[in-house]
Amino acid sequence: MPDSPALTAHAVSKRFGGLVAVNDISFALAENEVLGLIGPNGSGKTTMMNLISGALRPSAGEIRLYGEDIAGIGASRIARKGVARTFQLVRMLPGLTVLENVTAGGVFGHARRWGQELNDYAHALLQRVGLPNAGDVAMTALTYIDQKRVELARALAGDPKVLLLDEWLAGLNPTELKTGIALIEQLRAEGRTIIIVEHVMHAIRSLCDRCIVMSSGAKIAEGTPRDVLADAEVIRAYLGTADA
Amino acid sequence: MDIIIIGLLLGATYALMAMGLQLQYGVARIMNLANGEMLIAGAFGTFWFYTASNASPFYALIGVIPLAFAVNWAIYRVLIVPLVRRARNQGQLEVDCILATFGLSFILVGILLAVFGGEYLSYSYLARPIFILGEPYGLNRVAAFIGSLVLCLGLYLWLHRTRPGLALRAVSVNPAAAGLVSINVTRASALAFALGGAVTAAGGVLLSMFLTFDASLGVVFTLKALIIVILGGVSDIRGAILAAFILGLAETTVASLVDPGLTLAAAYLLFMAILLVRPEGLLGRRSS
Amino acid sequence: MTSEAQAAAPVPVTKSTGHRLGITGREWRNLAIAAVLFALAAVVPLVGSGYVQSIAISIAIYTALATSWMLFSGPTNYISLATAAFFGSGMYIVAGGLDLAPYPVLVLLAGVAGALFAAVVGLATLRISGVYFVIFSLGLAELVRQIITWLQHVLGTMSGLYVYVDRSEEMFFWQLLALTAVVYLVGWWIGRSRLGFALRIIGNDELVAVHCGINTARAKVILFVISSTFAAIAGALVAPRWSYVEPTIAFSPFLSFQVVIMALLGGVHRLWGPLLGVIPFTLLWELISANFPAQTTLLLGAAFLLIVYFIPNGVVGLIEDALRQRGEWLKSLRLLLVRRSRDA
Structure with a gap:
């Protein structure tokens, strides 16, 4: 060790x-x-x-x-x-778009971004978790599994x-x-x-x-x-x- | 000494009022900002009854309790159930209920104003002194105290000794789980809400025996009841009773030592103390 | 390992560059439209009758109050029922201080006092659940009223105070319009800032918000302070127009209620939403209070319930639904035309 x-x-x-x-x-x-x-x-x-x-x-x-x-x-x-986390039962931000759900994790967290830089970064993360084109979709329109992916992207947005x-x-x-x-x-x-x-x-x-x-x-x-x-x-x- | 006794006498009625709100908030999970108006409506009804018939205000309970029960049942069915159906989550339901009952409180005040006018009202019943430990106290206060105790005790026994009471307590602990053991949660909630309203109105009947009131006073009682329930812990009826007596004492202390116009300040001081020291209430368990 | 060595760890941590978004073309356009509308509004008292002026002043007061209310309660869903507490405090600072300080100083002082008062209330209540905040705000105006009444009693002053400041009706309107403009600018700035984003996250799920690194208590308190400061300043600006101030008038629960109802009628998720509630409601209220002066409380409550049950997303929601339907209608029309032309 x-x-x-x-x-x-x-x-x-x-x-x-x-x-x-x-x-x-x-x-x-x-x-x-x-x-x-x-x-x-x-x-x-x-x-x-x-x-x-x-x-x-x-x-x-x-x-x-x-x-x-x-x-x-x-x-x-x-x-x-x-330190970033996902939740056992997905916790999404239903009033926000998928992209905003991801950027939420990158504004105030460990690594901080804002503006275009943050959006680009969040788009890249969405691609990474397998949701390349979901940015503008309403969060409630996603399946449970896809919501889990978004949650992981949110956790990663702060570069934990x-x-x-x-x-x-x-x-x-x-x-x-x-x-x-x-x-x-x-x-x-x-x-x-x-x-x-x-x-x-x-x-x-x-x-x-x-x-x-x-x-x-x-x-x-x-x-x-x-x-x-x-x-x-x-x-x-x-x-x-x-x-x- | 007389502060303590007056505080205790007041506390019993507050306990009754808080039990009413607790049924609505703890069991039915409806934050009812029109609770105080229901209490004032009970007081107005008693005033009307007493001045018309000159019979003991206690008889007003016979009419007020079923009437308030019916009105609150209807309120739950007509106003609250659609909100429960519409809500996507607990938070939204809470916001909707706060708004709806806040609107309702103005409607009730409006009705009281239309029927009784905006004057301060009071009537004189049992207005003679009774001596406790050598000091004189209003007999009406003592009568209201005894009446409150009897009703509180009855309600407590009903909740703890009967099947419907058990169902209500089960819903208050966990509505989802209560549904699983074939308790009709909607019915139980409606029952709790209606019963809560009836108990609150009964509190109004008893308070009217020694209190001067007007149509706009409801909000103050809503606030006191809410503070008692929070102080006592939302799900614990014994906590609420204890808290009611604490508020009664605090209020009497402020009223007699500082100024009778500052009763709300006492309630707020208590509120601040809870917020800062024990947000989970006196007997409440610290939650996760 | 030293801390420098940790910083050199292979974790690709990019520290924030903190650069701000420039104002986009669309935003410039919206700002320009807003400026033109404000300029138009400023002309109203010059061309209108005394009656029009008084309605315009009411609309300006309620727009400032409802919009600043919405700045905090809109995104967070923390319903504040305490507008009258801050409005009345602002009023009393002017009414009580006119012998001691010049009026403009008192207006500023009212803002500062409102901010401090809101900070204390916010720090005590906003760290815990939203329900406590609502309850606390419910009786706040009544509490301040009791305290002021008691202070007046102790000091032996009259319960009513006369407020004489020489202002024309036009001037009252312009002052309130200027305040409204500031509310809008601040609201616009918050909406595009991190603070605004933080509040939207808090309103959606507070637990997620803290795990995103948001200091939720601070964000809420800041917004509550901003919102309440505006209410206090509005009270200070209105005091001289009422010319007579007493506790039951200044801290009337009606005011808090009307502010909430107007904001909800308009819609609380757009900066311009409350305005769309204030205008129709003020006009309607003029009619109601003129024709049914005895039933105002009842009708106000009924109007409130109608809005909560039938227009939960406000006028803005209705407009946006209509636009969406029109968009879908246009889309299907276009599809139909394309298909026609293809078939032909």
Whole structure:
């Protein structure tokens, strides 16, 4: 592991009243690494993403971006420091055009553009996610999958250093999945650090350098996708015990 | 000492009023800016009843409650349901409801003005002192206090001990999930809205026993009820009751120590305190 | 790794050049049209009768107020019901300060006070959900009224104040027209700025907005301050025309209500939208208040509901729908003609 990680979590916890959604999670993520966050539904993956992106404030622990503590400083400041995300259920800006949905991510975020430069950049991003001619279309006219593409373009518009993808590949058909995986690989090749939450194990295997498995808020395994997916405790977390 | 007792006496009526709004906002999820006008309408109705018949204003409850229930049921069916159908999301519904009920509040004020005129009204009922801990208090205040307590308790028991009450509480927690267990959410919401309106009007009946009011006073009560509900936490009826007494005390304190004309300032001070310290309400759970 | 080394990381981060868009030809054209319209409007009081002048002044007041209301509430969907609080405060600063300072200074002071007041209210309420803001704004005018009444009581002054400033009707109109022009210019500037874009994003989805890096609280407070400053200045400009100011008049909830209703009637997603609501509504209101003076509240409420239910997108929405239909009609006509000529 390199001496200066891009993102570290140290003993991060999040409690909602009596419920511990994220329990004492620690990890370190090297620059340019792709980390998979997996686990059964309700295991706290999305909460963890919300803690990193600043949508939620951790109850305890530290999250550091290039050494700087970003826990609880607020989502907008975290976004400006170079963390971008997509949402598990797409959140679009329905009153704006597709192009504006993308530019929204590039005006106030990490890298800032404006005017023609921003529009050109957003057009290029739309092309990249596979929607070359959708700029002037109303957001509501797009299919769910296309909305997901726009959301990724929006996340990329601020040129983030760390990208959080929450089930971005879910719902894609096999061909789309292939393009999607290739796209994430490209993003990594550009030097971005990526965390993906995903149930598509095929994607986890081909994309991730490392996986963290969560169950009931706690980290139960960490390692390469191959090792982790063979781990007995992980199988039990997903499928239950044999005598259950 | 008398500040505390007057504050408590006032607080009970506020609690009733806030429970009415809570049914509308917490269960039916309608931000009703015409709530205070419903209260004033109850007060006007009582005034009319009392001056016409000279019978106890408590009997006015028998007419006011069903009437307000019917009117609010109709308001929900005619005005609110189309908005619910039209809304593309919760935010738009909220904005539409705020606008529609704001317009409605002016209509109600207009009707009250047309029927009763713009004068300040009050009537004299049980206007004799009763001694509590050696100090005299208006017997009408005490009567209104007891009436409010009885109604609050009844409503609380109804919500917690009956099937329709359970349905309403279920909708308030999660309308979508309530629909899944075959609760008719539209019906339950209409019921909550109508009941809320009836309870608010009943609050008006009781307040009219010791208060001078005019047609334009509604907005002040809307605001007080909203502040109580926020202070108490939107989904918690016990919080609202506690908050109502806090507001009653705060208001009485400001009125007797500074100036009786500044009651709203007390409410706003409380509001500011909540906004800055506990936006989720007194007993509310900190949400995500 | 040092921070310099991080900056040299392979991430292709382009820092903003921050250059601004020049004004396009189309924008110059619109500005020119607006300038001509304002010039035409400025002539109205010179040619019209006293009655026309008074209606023109009403229209100017409400255009300034409804447009500045729309600057904040239009894109964000945060309904402000507090116009009267700022308008009345502006009025009272003029009414109460005339013995102490010259009138123009007081107008400026009203603007500053309105801005500060809005900043305090905005900082307290706009960081949390929109509902709290609406509730807070609902009683704000009443709160200020109570406080001023109490202050007058404590200071032992009269509750009503006379405001004498020598101004002709034409001058009142021109002052308000100038204010309206400033509102439009500021609105136009916001509309093409990042701030305006930020507000549109906030109005669509506030959670997305923060994740785009927008400091949502700041953007909202800035716009609320701008909007309220205009309302306070409008109050300061109108005070001398009313010549007598007292708390119940200055902080009337009617004003807040009328501003909202006019803006909604016109449409809140175009800068010129409120104007299209102000003109018909002011004329209609003249008729109503002349013929049914006792029923104004009731009719105002009814008009409001009619607009909310039947013209939810305002006159602008109706116009845009009509244009769209005409466009589609023309398109199908053209297709038909092309097909005809091909067949022939």
